[in-house]
Amino acid sequence: ETGVTQSPTHLIKTRGQQVTLRCSSQSGHNTVSWYQQALGQGPQFIFQYYREEENGRGNFPPRFSGLQFPNYSSELNVNALELDDSALYLCASSLVSRGGRNTQYFGPGTRLTVL
């Protein structure tokens, strides 16, 4: 167990709807990263939040947005869902510090199905 939790475990939505996924970081961590993992693929970086600010973004459209809260938990929001958004969404937390190991520890993921 990494101490990183995600909710919900599974989610089914229809095309055009909006969804919010949640992540609780490991205690003491200040950074959260989100990844999308399509079936049979490696995870793809969506974005990262550090101290409540977006700290980098992958090649994902603006309808993918996020938040990080003062307790370092995080949300991933996806608007106008498309069929291709069906995937496993992984959250990873880390402690980013100068000279630190900055290793990312993953949660169990949320499986999103868009019909």
Added chain:
Amino acid sequence: AQTVTQSQPEMSVQEAETVTLSCTYDTSESDYYLFWYKQPPSRQMILVIRQEAYKQQNATENRFSVNFQKAAKSFSLKISDSQLGDAAMYFCAYRSSQGAQKLVFGQGTRLTINP
């Protein structure tokens, strides 16, 4: 942009034997980190081992060790005394020491352990 390639979609090994998973990467940076993550059917991405590029010594963690060849941009994982619990998808990942410190993953290698 950095890329990670895992050329073995599937590998199998007899229980108690040794297996090596291959990974190559492409980068113009000199300072970075490399990781092997394991993803069992439970979906949670688990850190197996990490390697700092500035360290010449290969990392080891119990039965897991790496062969890091910086000039060749190669980072293979050796699993000794394979156990049934080692069966999983294995992902090689790259992380820059600069910027958002996102993980760039390979496509993964599915490892099967034969009893």
